[in-house]
Amino acid sequence: MARPRRSQATRERLLTEGVAALLENGYHGTGIQEVVNRAQVPKGSFYNYFASKEDFAAHVIQFYAECFAKQLREALDEASDPLDGLRGFFRALMSDFEKNGYVGGCLIANLGGELEGSSVCRDQLRAGFTGWSDVVAEVLRDGQARKVVRRDVEARELAALLTEAWEGAVIRMKIEQSVESLERVVHHLLDGYILSKS
Amino acid sequence: MARPRRSQATRERLLTEGVAALLENGYHGTGIQEVVNRAQVPKGSFYNYFASKEDFAAHVIQFYAECFAKQLREALDEASDPLDGLRGFFRALMSDFEKNGYVGGCLIANLGGELEGSSVCRDQLRAGFTGWSDVVAEVLRDGQARKVVRRDVEARELAALLTEAWEGAVIRMKIEQSVESLERVVHHLLDGYILSKS
DSSP states (O other), X not given: OOOOOOOHHHHHHHHHHXXXXXXXXXXXXXXXXXXXXXXXXXXXXXXXXXXXXXXXXXXXXXXXXXXXXXXXXXXXXXXXXXXXXXXXXXXXXXXXXXXXXXXSOOHHHHHHHXXXXXXXHHXXXXXXXXXXHHHHHHXXXXXXXXXXXXXXXXXXXXXXXXXXXXXXXXHHHHHHTSSHHHHHIIIIIIIIIIBOOO | OOOOOOOHHHHHHHHHHHHHHHHHHTTTTOOHHHHHHHHXXXXXXXXXXXXXXXXXXXXXXXXXXXXXXXXXXXXXXXXXXXXXXHHHHHHHHHHHHHHTTTOSOOHHHHHHHHOTTOHHHHHHHHHHHHHHHHHHHHHHHHHHHTTSBXXXXXXXXXXXXXXXXXXXXXXXXXXXXXXXXXXXXXXXXXXXXXXXXX
């Protein structure tokens, strides 16, 4: 039997359109038909790439988390001070949200609320959340070494607090159609609680 | 034409089962058929109570938010110190989450992630979120008057920060199957950032 032909480009197109569809309509509100239509891929060949809708969603979450981490790393690399890089990353997200009318939000928070029944998706959500919290922890650890971040709490713990609060603020942003909640996290948590007072 | 017969008990049963179904499967994953089955109400009479699935979801959100606010008020009334009451409320939620295997979470956060397309639901999500943040603000304002809560930030702002961070922590809890994120909010935000240092 001939192996199905698969292309990396088609796979990425499906994943990219998967991110958009899942951000827009959630897991239960998204059909495979809609994804293949958006990606202009015949429905039959979808299953050359993914075993099921659940398998697809798990890969979409992984793909989204990788893009998100890459964006964060780029923002950090561009800045001379990692803390400024992190602040710049938050600003860029806020500005994107404002530009796009507060739609979508964060796929990890959205699906985290919706997808508790799927352990394969939850594994990817966990990896995605931990991934971004780990990068933030690196930034804060560096700040601790430079004594600009408080040192009485572990960087990993501060990063978890910050990223979790950010996700909650993104949910509130979607409800209120305003980035005020995101500003609050940066102002009170990052600049208020996490930065060193000395 | 005879007016359809409506009973308050049936309406409440539909709303109660609606909360359970929406918490479990989200908006798009919940069908009216499932709700009427759970509530043991004939499908036809559903429409004596609610105009549509969207109208139903909006009422479910309102019902959930009222129950949540009532629970919080009871916890506050039972405690001699409102801040202890708030802490007790958080503890009770954590203990329920642990007992129930971290399922469900918070309907407002879950649907906030999923339901941005519906302005009627968003209005109820906004009212629900504001409602619980307002009660928390009262507690913090009282704490400010007694000088046990920091006074350099408005109580309303502190309450928004705390409730938004809590919602993000609930999402993380569902992903990690652990209340560690919720403990973090109470420890660092309520007891660390919000309580007065003096």
